[in-house]
Amino acid sequence: MGMMARLLRTRSGLIGACLLLVMALAALAAPVLFPGDPLAIAGPAFLPPLADTAFPLGTDSLGRDVLAGLFHGARASLAVGLAAALAALLVGLVVGTVAGFAGGWVDEVLMRITDAFQVIPRFLLALAFVSVLGGSMTTVVIAIALSSWTEPARLVRAEVLSIRERDYAAAARVIGMHPAEIAFREILPIALPPVLALSAIIVAAAIMIESALSFLGFGDPNIVTWGSMMAEGRNVLRSAPFLSVVPGIALLVTVLAVYLVSEGVNTALNNNQAVPRG
Amino acid sequence: MAEQPLLRVDHLGVRYAASHAAALEDVSLSLMKGERLALIGESGSGKSTFARAIAHLLPPGAARSGDITWLALEAPPEAGRDLAFVLQDPSASLDPVMTIGEQVAEGAVAHLGLSWGEAYAHAATLLARVQLPEPEHLLKAYPHQLSGGQRQRVAIAAALAAGPSILIADEVTSALDRIVEAEIVALLDGLVRDEAMTLIFITHDIALAAKLADRISVFADGRLVEDAPAAQLLARPQAEATQRLLSAHMDLSTPSLLREVP
Amino acid sequence: MKRIAALLRRRLAGAVPVLFIVIAFAFLLLESAPGDAVDAYLVSVGGGDATLAASLRAQYGLDQSTLSRLWLYLAALTHFDLGWSVAFDRPVLSLIGERLPTTLVLMGSATLLSFGLGSFLGIVAASHPGSLRDRLLSMASLTLYAIPGFWLALLLLIVFAVDLRWLPFSGFETVASHKTGLARLADIARHLVLPVVTLSLIYLALYLRVMRAAMGEVWRQDFILFARARGLSARRILWRHVARNALLPLVTVLGLQSAAMLGGSIIIESVFAIPGFGRLAQEAVAGRDAPLLVGLILVSALFVLSINLVVDLLYAWLDPRVGSVEAR
Numbered sequence: 001m002g003m004m005a006r007l008l009r010t011r012s013g014l015i016g017a018c019l020l021l022v023m024a025l026a027a028l029a030a031p032v033l034f035p036g037d038p039l040a041i042a043g044p045a046f047l048p049p050l051a052d053t054a055f056p057l058g059t060d061s062l063g064r065d066v067l068a069g070l071f072h073g074a075r076a077s078l079a080v081g082l083a084a085a086l087a088a089l090l091v092g093l094v095v096g097t098v099a100g101f102a103g104g105w106v107d108e109v110l111m112r113i114t115d116a117f118q119v120i121p122r123f124l125l126a127l128a129f130v131s132v133l134g135g136s137m138t139t140v141v142i143a144i145a146l147s148s149w150t151e152p153a154r155l156v157r158a159e160v161l162s163i164r165e166r167d168y169a170a171a172a173r174v175i176g177m178h179p180a181e182i183a184f185r186e187i188l189p190i191a192l193p194p195v196l197a198l199s200a201i202i203v204a205a206a207i208m209i210e211s212a213l214s215f216l217g218f219g220d221p222n223i224v225t226w227g228s229m230m231a232e233g234r235n236v237l238r239s240a241p242f243l244s245v246v247p248g249i250a251l252l253v254t255v256l257a258v259y260l261v262s263e264g265v266n267t268a269l270n271n272n273q274a275v276p277r278g
Numbered sequence: 279m280a281e282q283p284l285l286r287v288d289h290l291g292v293r294y295a296a297s298h299a300a301a302l303e304d305v306s307l308s309l310m311k312g313e314r315l316a317l318i319g320e321s322g323s324g325k326s327t328f329a330r331a332i333a334h335l336l337p338p339g340a341a342r343s344g345d346i347t348w349l350a351l352e353a354p355p356e357a358g359r360d361l362a363f364v365l366q367d368p369s370a371s372l373d374p375v376m377t378i379g380e381q382v383a384e385g386a387v388a389h390l391g392l393s394w395g396e397a398y399a400h401a402a403t404l405l406a407r408v409q410l411p412e413p414e415h416l417l418k419a420y421p422h423q424l425s426g427g428q429r430q431r432v433a434i435a436a437a438l439a440a441g442p443s444i445l446i447a448d449e450v451t452s453a454l455d456r457i458v459e460a461e462i463v464a465l466l467d468g469l470v471r472d473e474a475m476t477l478i479f480i481t482h483d484i485a486l487a488a489k490l491a492d493r494i495s496v497f498a499d500g501r502l503v504e505d506a507p508a509a510q511l512l513a514r515p516q517a518e519a520t521q522r523l524l525s526a527h528m529d530l531s532t533p534s535l536l537r538e539v540p
Numbered sequence: 541m542k543r544i545a546a547l548l549r550r551r552l553a554g555a556v557p558v559l560f561i562v563i564a565f566a567f568l569l570l571e572s573a574p575g576d577a578v579d580a581y582l583v584s585v586g587g588g589d590a591t592l593a594a595s596l597r598a599q600y601g602l603d604q605s606t607l608s609r610l611w612l613y614l615a616a617l618t619h620f621d622l623g624w625s626v627a628f629d630r631p632v633l634s635l636i637g638e639r640l641p642t643t644l645v646l647m648g649s650a651t652l653l654s655f656g657l658g659s660f661l662g663i664v665a666a667s668h669p670g671s672l673r674d675r676l677l678s679m680a681s682l683t684l685y686a687i688p689g690f691w692l693a694l695l696l697l698i699v700f701a702v703d704l705r706w707l708p709f710s711g712f713e714t715v716a717s718h719k720t721g722l723a724r725l726a727d728i729a730r731h732l733v734l735p736v737v738t739l740s741l742i743y744l745a746l747y748l749r750v751m752r753a754a755m756g757e758v759w760r761q762d763f764i765l766f767a768r769a770r771g772l773s774a775r776r777i778l779w780r781h782v783a784r785n786a787l788l789p790l791v792t793v794l795g796l797q798s799a800a801m802l803g804g805s806i807i808i809e810s811v812f813a814i815p816g817f818g819r820l821a822q823e824a825v826a827g828r829d830a831p832l833l834v835g836l837i838l839v840s841a842l843f844v845l846s847i848n849l850v851v852d853l854l855y856a857w858l859d860p861r862v863g864s865v866e867a868r
Contacts, residue, residue, distance in 0.1 A: 115554075116561035118796075119844040120837055123803030124821055128833055131825040132572050208688055212807050215690050216822055234694060234811070241698045248691030256686035263682070335769055358771025365769075370762035373781050375788070375859055384780075385770045420860040437770060 006268040013264020019257035027074040034068035038224045042068070046240055060229070060243050061236050070250055073226040077254060080141055080225075081207035087145035088206070089152050089199055096156025097184065100164065111157070114150045122147045126209050130218045137220045140213055144206045152195055152202065163190055193269060200262030204255045211251055226251045284444075284476055285309040285332065286347040292327050295339030301327045304344075305502045307495060311350050314470065314477040316491030316508070318484055318523060323497040325480050329446050332478075333363050355444055359389040362437035366449040368429035372421040378405070378432050379417030385439030404435040408465060427458035431465065438469070445470060446478045451486070463490060484523045488512055496520045543863035547856050548849070555845045562841040566834040567613050571606065573830030622835035627827030632835035635820065640839070642712060643805050643817035646732060650739035651794070651801065658744040659790055662751025663783050669756060677748065685745035689804055693738045693811040700734060707733055710813035735812045739804060743797055750793050754786035761785075788859055795851030799844045 007013040030038075043052070047059040049066070057066040099110040117125070129143035172182045213219045214227030215234075226247040233244030285308060292302040302324040309315055317325040330336050332346055334357065348354050355361040365371040373381060382404055383397035392400060398417060405413035408431040421429055430450060437445070447466060451459040467490060470477045481487050487494050487508070494511045496504040498519035504511065515521045582593060604612075616623070622632040665677040701709040708714070713728045758764060759782060767777045805818035813819070817836070824832040856862040 112557045113561055115558040116565065116841070119558060119799060119841045119848070120562065121799045121803030121806075121840050121844070123806055124837060124840055127806070127821060127825050128569060128837060131828065131830075131833060132569060204686070211688055212690060216807065216810060216825075218825060230691060230694065237694060237697060238702050241694075241702065244691070244694045245698070248688060248694065251688050251691065252683075252686055255688070256683060259682055259686050333769060335765060356771055357769055363766075363769035365762055365766055367762060371766040373763045373767070373785065374861060375785060376781070384772060384776065388770070388772050388776070422861045422864060433766065436766075439770070 007261070007264045010264040010267045012260040013268065016257045016260025016262075016264055019253060020261060023074055023078060023254050023257065026071050027078050030068075030071035030075050034065070034071055038068040038072040039064065039222075046236075048240075049242055049246070057246055058242060060232060061240070066229070066243065066246060069224045069229050070226070070247060072224045073229060073247060073250065074254070076137075076220075076223050076225040077207050077210060077251065080137065080144070080210040081203050084141045084144035084148065084206040084210070085199060085203040087141065088148035088202055089195070091145060091149035092152025093156055093195070095149065096153040097160055099153070100157040100160030101182075107157075110153075114153050117147070117150045122205075123209060123212060126213060127216075127218065130213060135213075135218050135220055137223060140210060140219055143213075144209045147209070148202055148205060152198060155195055155198055159190075159194060197262060197265045197269060200258050200265065204258040204262075207251070207255055207258070282311040282350055283308055284311040284313070284348065284350045286345075286349060287328075287332065288345040288347070290328065290331060290344035290346065291342070292324075292331050292336060293341045293343075294337070295341070300500050301340075302331065303500045305497075306344075307502060307505065309476065309478070312474060312476055313493065314479065314491045316487035316494045317478065317480045317497060318482060318487045318494055319497030319519065320482060320523070323519070324500040325495075325497040326448055327500075328497065329363075329448050329478060329480050333357065333361055333446055335363060355442075356389075358385050358437075358442065359440045360442050361444045361446065362442040363446045364430075364433055364437045364448065364450050367453045368426055368433050368450075369421070369453070371433050372429055372436075374421055376420075377417065378419050378421065378424075382417075382432065382436045382439055385436055389440035401435070401439070404439060405432070407438075407469075408432070408435045410435075425458075426454050427461060430454065430458075430462055434462075434465070434469070438473075441473070442475070443473075444476045444478070446480070448480045449482070452482070459486075466490070482523070484512070484520075484527050496523065544853065544856050547852060547863045551849055551852050555849070559841065559845065562838065563614065563617065564610070566837050567610050569837070570613075570830055570834050571609075573828075617838075622838065623831035625824075625829055625832040625835075627823065627829040627832065632832050635832065636817065636835060636839050639815060639817050639820045642814060643802070643809070646735055646739065646805060646809070646814065646816060647798075647801050649732065649736045650743065651797075653736065653740040654742075654744040655747055655790075655794060657740070658747025659751045659783075659787070661744075662748045662786075662790075663755060663778070665748065666752045666755030666759070666782075666786075667778055669759070674752075678752070681745040681748040684741055685749065687742065689738060689742045690807045690811050692741060693734070693808055696734050696738055697811070707731075710811075712814050712816075731812075731814075735808050735814060738812075739801065739808055742804060743801060746793065746797065747790060751786055751790050754789045755782055758782045758785045788855065791851060791855050791858060794854075795848045798847040798851075799840075802840050802843065 008017060041062055042065040043055055043059050045059060045061055047055050049058040050056065051058065055065050055067065057070065059065060060069075095110055095114065099107040099114075125147040126143040129146055130139055133139035133142065177185075210219065211225060211227035211230070214225040215231045217228075217231060219225055219228055221228075229247040230244045233240065233242075233247070237244060287305060287307045290302060290305045290307075291300055293300045305324070305328060307328075317328060319325045327336070331342055334354075336342065346354075351360065357363070372378075379398055379401050382401035383392075383394065386392050386397040386400045387394060390397075390400075402413040402417060405416050410416055410428060410431050416424075416432075421432070424432065430453075434450075445466075450466070451462050454462065463486065466477070466479075469475070477491070479487065479490050484494070488511075491508050494504075494506065494508050495502055496511070496517055496519055498517070503517040504515070504520050506516075511520065512524070515524055579593075582596075620633055622636070624630070625632050625635055628635055661677055661681075665674045668674055697709065700707045708731050712731055713719075713724065714731075717724075717727065719727050764777060764781060767781050772781075802817070805816060806821045807818070808814075809816045809818035810822045817840075821833065821836050823829070824836060
């Protein structure tokens, strides 16, 4: 809780958290404010923004409500972003902890696999998974997670290595705790804060990858996402540019909010340590 | 020695931006030209802060109060040209990706108006002056290729590149082992004598201070607690901090592991 | 130069297992994709019956166990045979070879621009930490960092191609313009302005932020204090000491970014309809062309490994400590 308070005391942390809260509320309120299918035709096509009070942000080429799409898109973006980041972190935590704690050939093999995943462009990897698994919400999440776990794995491994030889780990060994128990009970909690600072970056990246996948038409076709809205807007870029601009702003604000929070976390962590030397 | 005053410090106080306590409080001190003054004290006593304050090397955000007056000079001494400052850890005080030659020469270029070619020749002379072997060869070497003692010699050469008349040596031997320490102290002793420099030598080792300095100023908790000629201070220590430092020296007369910890 | 040679040997040895894991992964991907090379071939020749398929499979060893198929796959790779593209009905390698240069031009220009401008602005920002200039640059770079690449591409298209009509809307060059020589080069350059600017802007922010942070780290080092104590000019301290040392982490990022930029080219090339490597990846997925996709993965891994090797050498050249015996 102390961390949260410190985070909110930094300016970027506060702004970011507020923006994210707005986005989360929008996502939660979407089915209440805009009941019904956002993919359904709601009015005349190509209604520009601010022209009709019923459709404040206008309608797209098929007459679908842009504002409704935006709200429902927030659901998809946040859900996919969070789920994928969570899964990536989990994989990264396990791989990093095992590699760092086991050492030897286990470490060697796991790190070469991590290397292999890092030399393949992340977006290409996600595309490959989606093409094999097919485009649905779950597979998009899996694809993003499988292409994003390497950074947390490396970070966790480095943390574990630096903590491993410290006193309490040795003490835990002496009192006969099982290595795995030491790893997950004693070492992981201490290695976690820097990983949390990284996790915001992973959430942002996951949101970006999801929107890019949908933009290219490889997302879940049954769900409105900001990426798919922009993809449709792109086809009418000359006549109705707002259709691709508006969802992009929502995406930009969300990702920016996540970055601001991550910057706030970093500042809070640094403030906690910064003691000038005399 | 000509008793010409060089520096007067009145009621000097320093406060670092992020801390509540003053790092230095109400310190008044004077220094004669050609004098060798040792500042001693435990870590955090304010001795380094004092040295940095008079060299204008306090970190940004540090607040300074009181007066620093340079008397024998027309203007306050210019960093590098009139006043040299050597730091504690020679592994950290040299740029790791710049050749030794360039680091020694750059001070000469900046202050003596030499061309780079002349400055490199000057650098080779300086490296020989601090008793480093094969100075011509060293010019192209990088700091990581040298030992700790050699690096400190390079740092001294770089600091003296423009021929300054005042040398501040801030714990220059505390990152080195005893034998190298003795060599560096002997080097400084000779350089200061030959060039007739004024020396401010900062250390926590009272024996070292006594060996090198005419006068010793003892700092404790950001204050100047005792200021006396070296012999007098050793014979009749007045302040409690001085007595503590003296007894600490007794304990440390055999090299201790504690010295390894920065 | 001995330390560089040793480094090169070590890195090459390290790259081999990584490459094998990528190949194994690529093979798994191929195996899990529906259909195989024979299906692809039969489609390309307009169909065939089951006996023909079976005999072809026997001929190419596709009816054997997974392990021996992996062996066959490896054997094919040693002959630079990346398989047959289903969607394009051509060898994968020649297809990639045709598309890669375009992307290399795109990535090379974007890297130069983003690295150069980004690090320069990072130095500008870090030269007066906390100043208005620094805060503005930081805020701008964070926003730029958060901008989705394809959205930025669309925005630039709306402004410069649709509204102002200064630059072409899409493509690598004007179709059927029959331009040659310098005129053709100028035409290509005009087409590449928007894609290069888009890619650069996305990655510029990262270089700016890394450079600024690295400069902040270096400012706190003792050797900067020592440089100030020696009365060196502010400009020399900034450029020769601080920026020079801060360049090292930036070069590392350069290597890491090569993979990201290759991924980013997929989407940028799709938006601008540039027939390059990235567009090919999109077409491979859209056409369910597993051999092509797997070939792209292999080539990109090889590409990224080579870039990292080059970056390692660059780093070693910039940092004399690398590979030295008495490294601390």
